Amino acid sequence: MTPLYMAFLGGGVLCLIGQLIMDLTKANITPGHILVGYISTGAVLSGLGLYQPLVDAVGAGATIPLSGFGHLLVQGTLRAVESDGLLGAFSGGVEAAAAGITCAIVFGYVAAVLFNPKD
Amino acid sequence: MPAYKKRGSQTVVFEDTPVITSWASIVGPKEGQGPWGGDFDQVLADYMFGEKTWEKAEKKMLQEAINLALNKRDLQVDDAELILAGDLLNQTVSANYAARELARPFLGLYGACSTMAETLLVGAMLVDGKFFNRLISATCSHHYAASRQYRFPTEQGTQPTPSTQWTATAAGAVVLEWAGVGPRVTSATIGQVVDLGQTDVADMGSAMAPAAAHTLKTHFEDLQRLPDYYDLIVTGDLARVGMAIAEQLFIRDGLVPRPNYSDCGVLLYDEKQDVDAGGCGCGCAAAMLCGPLLKKMLAGEINKLLLVATGALMSPTMSFQGESIPGIAHAVAIEN
Amino acid sequence: MNVDAKKMHQIEIQEYQNLVDGIKPKPDILKNCIWAFLVGGMICGLAQLMVNYLLALGMSRIDAGSAVSCIMIFLAAFFTGIGIYDELGKRAGAGSIVPITGFANAIVASAMEYKREGYIFGVGARIFSVAGPTLVFGFAVAVLVGLIKVFLSS
Structure with missing residues (x-):
């Protein structure tokens, strides 16, 4: 089991990098840009086999940041390619991320029904 | 005798200087808590103003500001010969829908946040030009209506930068006349x-x-x-x-x-x-x-x-x- | 504009940019970074706590990971709904954007915001305004990696 402080450190550092990107680059970096950047970078690093060691070291510190979501997509895809071949390249990612995506959509919809934006 | 009221390249001077005979302002809660809170005619208790959406609240603020400016001089909406108004939202909806309720001749103007000066100067020209005796120049904005159109959804966790500005929830209207007492x-x-x-x-x-x-x-x-x-x-x-x-x-x-x-x-x-x-x-x-x-x-x-x-x-x-x-x-x- | 006027305009723009750069206040990077580090770290620490608990109950690593993601997304949706997550985001910046809770916040905030335009073209369509691009690029890279693997192993 990953100790808590490792997850705290790993997650903290990944968020700190995001903050530096926001503050040091020219303006107009929105949360959308950050999220797209993290999921893509995570997925690429995962494909190169560089993300798994990070997950082994800091656990949720690497899986909870959105780069971990990219890692999840790629690992799902790679597992599916091993079992199903070409078809797996198209089905594996969504299969692995199904729970997260569905949760986000359903909870998003429910929250929209229950709550109004506040002042 | 062409364009004898124009000076230099971009300036006009008025001959029969139009008079601002009445004015009114309505602001949101945050503006009411500011240093000038006591100087506005009405401070809203919340951002909804009894409406169901922020856009409708903004429209109502404009409409009420216009009514208020007229009422201060014991005038009715029908006494305004023309309404000049605009706002920040797409298709200047606040002005258009306020004008629908007021049912007076209406020209919508868009100058983003310069709209108050734009409606005022066009209005002054129309009065000085003897086209109208009495008209309204007005504009409004609403923080949350502008926020969702120009920036992010209200509940999204975004970090402002030190140069970010806060869109005011406020409306202002003036009555311009060819004669009367006032600035x-x-x-x-x-x-x-x-x-x-x-x-x-x-x-x-x-x-x-x-x-x-x-x-x-x-x-x-x-x-x-x-x-x-x-x-x-x-x-x-x-x-x-x-x-x-x-x-x-x-x-x-x-x-x-x-x-x-x-x-x-x-x-x-x-x-x-x-x-x-x-x-x-x-x-x-x-x-x-x-x-x-x-x-x-x-x-x-x-x-x-x-x-x-x-x-x-x-x-x-x-x-x-x-x-x-x-x-x-x-x-x-x-x-x- | 002729060439000279264009060049003059470019110089004017550059000079103005220098003036703006000199006056415009910079964000307080140290404060922002401390906030981002602490909040991001705490969100991940909380998730790790739950993962460890589920693993101790005997759940598999992959299932525990999925379950915790769902719980974190639920929590983000809840705190967005009651209007707390955006207040956190003002201070924490990337600390509350980078974790999956930030992804959930973007989805939930968009869905809530456009409720007044109806449930189909308001909530339904806008729910993906931020999440959509994120998923597009995530899937694109994942499929690409998968195809490379298929190609390499054949």
Whole structure:
């Protein structure tokens, strides 16, 4: 089991990098840009086999940041390619991320029904 | 006898100076808590104003401000021969829908946050030109309605930068007449669009400051006046960052910004109010004019006022397409 | 504009940019970074606590990971709904954007915001305004990696 402080450190550092990107680059970096950047970078690093060691070291510190979501997509895809071949390249990612995506959509919809934006 | 009321390149002087006979302002809760809270006619308890959406609340604020300005002079809506209004939202919906309720002849104008000066100067021309005896110039903005259109959904966790401005929830309306008692609109400078390549959508002040400087410089050149002619020169909504830049530009242009220069975006809120650089939005200049500033003119504390309402003609679509943010500023001189 | 005027305009733009750069206040990077580090770290620490608990109950590593993601998304949706997550975001910046809770916040905030335009073209269509691009690029890279693997192993 990953100790808590490792997850705290790993997650903290990944968020700190995001903050530096926001503050040091020219303006107009929105949360959308950050999220797209993290999921893509995570997925690429995962494909190169560089993300798994990070997950082994800091656990949720690497899986909870959105780069971990990219890692999840790629690992799902790679597992599916091993079992199903070409078809797996198209089905594996969504299969692995199904729970997260569905949760986000359903909870998003429910929250929209229950709550109004506040002042 | 062509265009004998025009001076220099961009300025007009009025002959039968139109009179601001009445005015009214309605502001949101945050503006009410600011340093001028007591000078507005109505401070809303919440941002909904009894409506179901922020856009509808904004429309109601404009409509009520117009009614209030007329009622102060015991006039009814039907006494207004024309309504000139605009706002920040797409298709200027607040103005259009308020005009639907008021059912008077209506011209919608868009000048982003410069709209108060734009409606005022067009109105003054129409009155001085003897086309109308009595008309309304008005504008409004609503923080959350603007926020969701120009920025992010309200509940999204985003971090403001030090140059971010807070769109004012406010509406202001003036009644312009060819005769009556009140401060008079004496001259106006129509601004040109100035764009010095600013692209930061979280910094409207820097985008608008060159337009403000250009309009002011032109105003003083066209009328061969010095800045100390006015008791107060006030820009629309440059806020702290834009105002600091504008002051540098004034000095470059040989104008003296102190001590009679200020900015509505800086004035409207207290520094502790968590508004970052300050206020913005059509309602910012409108509420400051139709609240504290005209009140001070009535009391004789200010006798010569130059309102330079500034607008960032920003469009999210054009920003995504890589365009920079054009700015505009119109100046209106109001004298007792 | 002729060539000279264009060049003059370029110089004017550059000079103005220098003036703006000199005056415009910079964000307080140190404060922002401390906030981002602490909040991001705490969100991940909380998730790790739950993962460890589920693993101790005997759940598999992959299932525990999925379950915790769902719980974190639920929590983000809840705190967005009651209007707390955006207040956190003002201070924490990337600390509350980068974790999956930030992804959920973007989805929930968009859905809530456009409720007044109806449930189909308001909520339904806008729910993906931020999440959509994120998923597009995530899937694109994942499929690309998968195809490379298929190609390499054949």
